[in-house]
Amino acid sequence: MPDQLPEHPDWLWRTPDPKPSYDVVVVGAGGHGLATAYYLARNHGITNVAVLERGWLAGGNMARNTTIIRSNYLCEESAAIYEHALKLWEGLPEELEYDFLFSQRGVLNLAHTLQDVREGTRRVGANRLGGVDAEWLDPDEVRAFCPIVNTSPNVRYPVLGATLQPRAGIAKHDHVAWALARKADAYGVDLIQNCEVTGFVQDRDGRVVGVETTRGRIAAGRVALAAAGHTSTLTDLLGLRLPIQSHPLQALVSELLEPVHPTVVMSNHVHVYVSQAHKGELVMGAGIDSYNGYGQRGSFHQIEHQMAAALELFPIFARAHVLRTWGGIVDVTPDASPIIGPTPVANLFVNCGWGTGGFKATPASGWVYADTIAHGRPHPLAAPFALERFTTGALIDEHGAAAVAH
């Protein structure tokens, strides 16, 4: 029998043993950790880098998200960093020499109440002033752009309009991770899976000089956390408390269907967001489970709720079957914005708090974080997202800005 099996395909990256010491140790091989390592090498020539991953590469939120990419956030600071990401996405398939199915099919954010309409039109104005493509569509235009949306006035929450960002879209998340991993590896970055960071090594002055791992002690010039929902379990070890709460966030896919859904539709009000993957699955998600949780699973009533919302918006889905549901662990901050930058602990950097919406930021997150680590000070796009904002009160309140989810 074995002679009938095909050859194993070429590996996209090496599987090295950890070296005793690196200039930079990145903790977490999700999208953000991999993008950070890639840009450390590409933009800053720092290649003596390890990415340590407790499980397998992209086994966390990176390959569990619903892959929505957009930059139509209300606050200037957010729009700036997400738009930087979107511009990078536009060049990344070519740069990484990997077609990861980046598809700019547009995102509709539906409005169902007068307040939604005011929020949406305001956000379109803010986006245009900030150089982010944005349009306001009335219900007829919504129907023309996405014919399967139910725009009938005879539903509980009729569609009153929508914002459209034409350059937004989706990409295939696991391929994005592999594309970044392959290029980082080619620069000489060591990607080390099954290697959990369990502690920190500090010198007499409290500076972090290495990490303890399940594969032994590894010395590091700088340690950069990119551990998403697990970040505070690590910083707790140093007595550094972060304003993060880890919650389950679930998603689901249908069986494979003919292409019926041309774009991405998000509705904060009835609360569901839906796209159709290239393979044909309808991909949908909604809100976090209310309680803190690290179990990568949530409660079924969340799934029921998002299915009810999906059916109200898309009656055509009534006969579709759910194939699979799953959960990730998202790191939520009080203002729904990330925390990026140096910390009070010397040589320790954090990049976390992306919560339910960090996939779209992957390239920019890596870009600004690599720059921050390389220079030991915040990149200008990252500066507003420093930990200090929870002392100064200069929050970037995307929770209040409504366009926040995912």
Added chain:
Amino acid sequence: MLLIACPWCGERDETEFHYGGQAHVAYPPDPEALTDAEWGEYLFVRANPKGEFAERWVHGAGCRRWFNVVRHTVTHDITAVYAAGQQPEDRNGVTA
């Protein structure tokens, strides 16, 4: 779906409750005396353990009372339920 034992109503589905986050976070006795960093920490920072967590729930669709629960954040096992105002260690005699 969690099954939560309200101290007054007994076991009910999670959908009858709302979550209130970490329990036993006392309002600072003298807020004016705090530094900005201490005040920010009181406002924004809560424990986020992977393991046992003392947290608050309110039985919104039942008796509408707040109470405390000790729940494991990975397994979701609930090992204690006790009244608001009580500490986990003096929960003896409270329905769990």
